[in-house]
Amino acid sequence: xSRRPESERxxxxxxxxxxxxEASERLRTEITxxxxxxxxxxxxxxxxxxxxxxxxxxxxxxxxxxxxxxxG
Numbered sequence: 001x002s003r004r005p006e007s008e009r010x011x012x013x014x015x016x017x018x019x020x021x022e023a024s025e026r027l028r029t030e031i032t033x034x035x036x037x038x039x040x041x042x043x044x045x046x047x048x049x050x051x052x053x054x055x056x057x058x059x060x061x062x063x064x065x066x067x068x069x070x071x072g
Contacts (some may be wrong), residue, residue: 002043027063034059 034056040048048052 024063024066027059027066031056031059031063 034052038049038052038056041052
């Protein structure tokens with residue numbers, strides 16, 4: 001058997017990859033934290049709300065994509 005030299009071997013097996021379930025769980029945690037932050041802001045800081053609200057939408061979309069028909 002011939003083995004590739006270390007420099008030519010793929011490092012994919014050494015990567016710590018998340019499962020869809022783990023990724024969804026982390027996203028849901030981030031969503032909860034972001035929702036809490038928005039609730040704390042109330043109607044106060046509009047500039048910060050303008051930054052946080054699109055992030056929250058993107059997090060929710062990512063969770064929906066992971067849970068979709070092709071996502072699991």
